[in-house]
Amino acid sequence: MNWYALSGSIEQGLAYGILALGVYLTFRVLSFADLTVEGSFPLGAAVAATLIVNGAHPLTATSVAVLAGMAAGSMTALLHTKMRITGLLAGILTMTSLYSINLRIMGRPNVPLLREPTVFKQLVQLGFDHPYQSLIVFTVLAVLIKLLIDWFLSTEIGLSMRATGDNQTMIRSLGVSTDLMIVMGLAFSNGLVALAGALIAQYQGYADVGMGLGTIVSGLASVILGNALIRPTTVFRATLGVLTGSVLYRLAIFYALRAGFAPTDLRIVTAAIVVLALAAPTIRESLNQRRVRWRLRRMELEGDELARVEHQESV
Amino acid sequence: MNSPVLSIKKVSKSFPVGGGSTKIAVDRVSLTVPQGQFVTVIGSNGAGKSTLLNLVAGRYIPDTGTISLNGTDITNLSEHRRAAFIGRVFQDPLQGTAASMTIEENLSMAESRGLRRTLRRGVTKERRARFRELLAVLGLGLEDRLRSEVGLLSGGQRQSLSLLMATMTKPSLLLLDEHTAALDPKTAQQVVALTERIVREYGLTTLMVTHNLEQALRLGDRTIMMHEGKIVLDLSGQVRQTMTVADLLAEFTRVRGESLVDDRLLLA
Numbered sequence: 001m002n003w004y005a006l007s008g009s010i011e012q013g014l015a016y017g018i019l020a021l022g023v024y025l026t027f028r029v030l031s032f033a034d035l036t037v038e039g040s041f042p043l044g045a046a047v048a049a050t051l052i053v054n055g056a057h058p059l060t061a062t063s064v065a066v067l068a069g070m071a072a073g074s075m076t077a078l079l080h081t082k083m084r085i086t087g088l089l090a091g092i093l094t095m096t097s098l099y100s101i102n103l104r105i106m107g108r109p110n111v112p113l114l115r116e117p118t119v120f121k122q123l124v125q126l127g128f129d130h131p132y133q134s135l136i137v138f139t140v141l142a143v144l145i146k147l148l149i150d151w152f153l154s155t156e157i158g159l160s161m162r163a164t165g166d167n168q169t170m171i172r173s174l175g176v177s178t179d180l181m182i183v184m185g186l187a188f189s190n191g192l193v194a195l196a197g198a199l200i201a202q203y204q205g206y207a208d209v210g211m212g213l214g215t216i217v218s219g220l221a222s223v224i225l226g227n228a229l230i231r232p233t234t235v236f237r238a239t240l241g242v243l244t245g246s247v248l249y250r251l252a253i254f255y256a257l258r259a260g261f262a263p264t265d266l267r268i269v270t271a272a273i274v275v276l277a278l279a280a281p282t283i284r285e286s287l288n289q290r291r292v293r294w295r296l297r298r299m300e301l302e303g304d305e306l307a308r309v310e311h312q313e314s315v
Numbered sequence: 316m317n318s319p320v321l322s323i324k325k326v327s328k329s330f331p332v333g334g335g336s337t338k339i340a341v342d343r344v345s346l347t348v349p350q351g352q353f354v355t356v357i358g359s360n361g362a363g364k365s366t367l368l369n370l371v372a373g374r375y376i377p378d379t380g381t382i383s384l385n386g387t388d389i390t391n392l393s394e395h396r397r398a399a400f401i402g403r404v405f406q407d408p409l410q411g412t413a414a415s416m417t418i419e420e421n422l423s424m425a426e427s428r429g430l431r432r433t434l435r436r437g438v439t440k441e442r443r444a445r446f447r448e449l450l451a452v453l454g455l456g457l458e459d460r461l462r463s464e465v466g467l468l469s470g471g472q473r474q475s476l477s478l479l480m481a482t483m484t485k486p487s488l489l490l491l492d493e494h495t496a497a498l499d500p501k502t503a504q505q506v507v508a509l510t511e512r513i514v515r516e517y518g519l520t521t522l523m524v525t526h527n528l529e530q531a532l533r534l535g536d537r538t539i540m541m542h543e544g545k546i547v548l549d550l551s552g553q554v555r556q557t558m559t560v561a562d563l564l565a566e567f568t569r570v571r572g573e574s575l576v577d578d579r580l581l582l583a
Contacts, residue, residue, distance in 0.1 A: 156432040159416070159424050166413040169405070173372070174480070175398035175428050 007135055009254040013247030014138040015200050016218060020226075020246040021145055021239060022192035023219030028227070028238065029153065030185045031165040032080075035091030035216055039098025040072040040190040042212040044197025046102040049111040049207035058119045062198045069194020072098060073186035081179035095212075102209050109209045118202035134203055141199075145192065146239045152188075153235045161185050193219075214267060221274045222246035228277045249273065318386030320487055320520040321348040321371065326380030327544075328366055340366040342544035343380070348488075353514055353521045353535030357528060359567070362541040364524045368490050371522065373397045385487055399429035402481030402519075404474070404494040411477025414466035418457060418476065421465055422446045425480035449479055453509065471502035475509055482513050489514065491523040507534070528560045542570050 019041060026034035044065040051061035072094055079090035103109065120134055130136065152158045163171035164181040172178055193215075201207040226245025232238035249270075256269045323346040329337040341363045348354055356364050369375050371382060373394035381390045389397050405411050412421050423437040426445075443461060450458035453475050457468075465473060474494060482489060491510065495503035511534060514521050525531050531538050538555060540548035540563075547570050550558060 152434075154436055154438070155434045156423070156427050156437045157434060159420055159437040160427075160432055162416060162420075163413040163424055166415050167410065169410050170413055171424065172395045173398050173403045173405075173411070174424050175395050176424075176432065177393070177395045 005254065006251075007132065009250040010247055011135045011138055013222075013250035014135075014142040014243065015196060015203060016215075016250065017138075017142045017222065017243040017246035018145055018199070019193050019196035019215060020219045020222035020242045021142075021149060022189040022196070023216070024223050024239065024242045025149065025185055025189040025192070027220060027223055028232070029162055029165050030182060030189075032087050032182065032186070033091070034073075034076060034186060034189065035088065036072055036076045036094045036098075036186070036190055037091075037193050037216045037219060038212040038214075039095035039102070040069045040193045040212075041197040041215045042102050042207070042209055043072055043098050043105075044069050044194025045201035045207035045211055046105040046111070046197075046209070047194070048198035049113055049116075049201050050105050050107075052113060052116045052118065052202075053111060058117055058122055058202065062119060062195065062202075065198035066191045066195045069197070070187040070191040072194070073188070073190030074183050076190075077179075077183040077186040081182055099209065106207065106209065111207045112205065113202060113207070114205045118205075119199070120202060138199075142243055146243055149239050150236050157181075157184070214270070217267070217270050217274065218249060221270050221277070222249045224274055224277045225249055228280050318383070319347045319349045320352075320385060321346070321522070322381075322383040322386075323347070323367075323371070324381045324383075326367075326370060326377045326382060328370055328375055328377050339544050341370060341377075344541075344544070344546055345380075346539070346546065348520055348522070351518045351520055352537060353519075354523070354537045354539060355531040355535045356522060356524045356539055356541065357526070357531045357563075358541035359571075363544040364541050365492055366544075367541070368492050368522060368524055371488070372401055372403055372490055400487040401490060402428075402484070402486040402488070403490045404477045404481045404492070406493040406496050408470040408473040408477065408497060411480065412465045412473050415464060417462050417464055418450070418468075419443060419446055419461040421476065422449070422480060422483070425483055428484045428486070449483060453479065469502075471498050471506060474498060474502075474506050478506065478509060478513065482517060482519060485517050485519065487520065489519045489521040491521065491525075493524050493526060496526060510534075528563050532558055532560065532563065540566065540570070 019037070023034075023037060026032045047068045048058075048061040048065040051064060052058055056064075076087075076090045076094040079085045079093060080087050083090075085093070120137065123129075123133060123137065153162060160171055160176040161181045161184065163174075164176070164178045164185070168178045171181075197207075197211070201211075222245040223242050224245070225248055226241030226243070227238065229248070230237050230241035230244060232241055252273055253266060253269065256266065257263065261269060323344060325343045325345055326341060327339065327343050328341045329339045332338045340361075344363075344367060356367070358364050366375065370377050373389070373392060373396075377390060381388055383389060384397065384400055403411075413424075419438045419442075423442055423446075426442060427437075446461060447458045450461075455472055455475060457472065457476065465476065468476065474497075478494070494510070495506050498506060507530060510523075513519070521535065523535065532555065536555075537549070537551040538558075539546050539550070548566055
């Protein structure tokens with residue numbers, strides 16, 4: 001295989017790794033299955049692309065996109081904490097509304113950025129022109145955000161957020177507003193997701209209203225795959241796992257395409273990856289059990305054989 | 316005169332029980348607890364003991380009546396806000412700690428009780444040193460396992476840790492809701508001994524719900540008995556000291572008998 005294709009997968013893995021880190025914050029840290037992601041990812045892209053087309057600096061556009069994502073996350077969190085709507089449903093409601101909002105923002109389903117300035121073209125102008133420019137940018141960003149999350153989750157507020165995902169009764173009895181923690185967590189998470197959306201739009205050269213489809217599953221796949229490979233005993237290992245999982249997931253997709261799957265088959269491939277990663281411990285255990293049973297049976301058979309031989313000898 | 320730590324005035328709380336009817340769990344209860352008093356609360360199942368504790372803790376808001384802490388009305392203060400002044404240990408050892416986090420992380424969150432939580436590191440060197448000292452008092456060897464996940468601890472160890480977390484900032488009020496009921500007898504005894512020591516040492520004002528009558532009389536300075544949402548017996552001083560478990564049981568039966576008579580009268 002060629003290195004160019006491989007580096008492309010790694011690049012995508014790290015870019016979507018930012019999204020996966022956001023999914024990690026809600027899914028793992030807060031134990032909140034947040035579907036807002038499917039809407040906040042294209043929201044980030046839509047806001048950034050529209051602002052850039054209208055003459056904003058790419059960095060400004062990206063920053064505003066992050067803020068928009070945070071607002072979307074807060075919306076879901078408020079629906080859940082103040083209106084007492086189930087987390088899953090709250091996410092679905094925000095995601096659905098965002099589809100309309102994204103179309104409003106862009107004014108059409110697709111905004112091309114090919115002739116517009118982007119953060120990547122800005123870097124070229126600044127003299128950072130390298131064949132692996134975007135790979136380097138995404139690596140640096142993904143690692144920085146990973147370290148930011150590691151640090152945040154070790155602060156007093158970060159510990160409270162983790163405890164909110166673990167045991168709400170306990171952390172409330174210690175004086176923390178779990179509602180506030182959920183709002184902050186979902187805002188942080190969807191801010192990252194929108195950042196990923198804004199960057200990926202600039203990287204691929206367009207924002208599309210449909211680009212959010214399947215993001216939650218790919219994010220979950222990365223988190224679950226990563227955590228299955230690198231046991232998340234600490235936050236540092238957990239976030240490292242998420243990035244690793246994201247890269248491996250893109251590589252798996254790459255190989256699936258090379259193996260002859262049509263791009264339309266990718267969803268089922270993704271689902272299969274998630275099922276495999278989730279079922280791995282169970283499968284491993286049942287295989288182990290079966291192996292033990294085989295061994296016992298073989299020992300029994302050998303024992304019978306031995307007994308027969310002994311019997312014959314004695315006769 | 317100093318205001319009492321806890322002052323409950325004519326507090327009632329009822330819950331819907333289906334079919335459009337409600338059950339009164341706590342019925343116009345008034346209770347004043349002065350600084351440093353250790354009160355044990357007894358009563359049969361459904362007497363309203365836990366509801367009373369949950370009303371004080373803020374998990375439930377009373378239908379009527381007021382609750383004051385240190386002279387301030389906290390009746391409508393949210394649960395997490397009053398937690399700044401109230402330490403709690405639950406019956407279920409799993410409820411008082413975060414299983415997926417380490418011992419030092421759990422302690423650190425308890426150490427921040429009543430303080431604004433910031434972006435400063437949760438577990439610092441100074442805090443860790445203090446945690447080690449505090450844990451050494453438990454005599455469970457946990458001081459050498461600061462970075463172990465709490466989920467790996469036994470029920471008794473988790474409950475001891477919960478007790479430490481509830482008391483380490485010396486809150487105005489300590490609420491213990493049958494916190495030894497889920498433990499085996501030997502462990503329960505150890506946790507009771509620890510409770511007694513910490514409450515005495517810190518001079519904590521305490522409300523402890525228990526099913527163990529012997530424990531209720533032996534621990535603390537005052538015992539109240541609840542029945543059908545009301546305080547039916549309030550013992551302290553000389554009377555309490557001469558009280559035996561047998562007397563208390565007799566009292567239990569008497570109260571229950573009276574209510575039966577009441578029911579019969581009502582039906583008649």
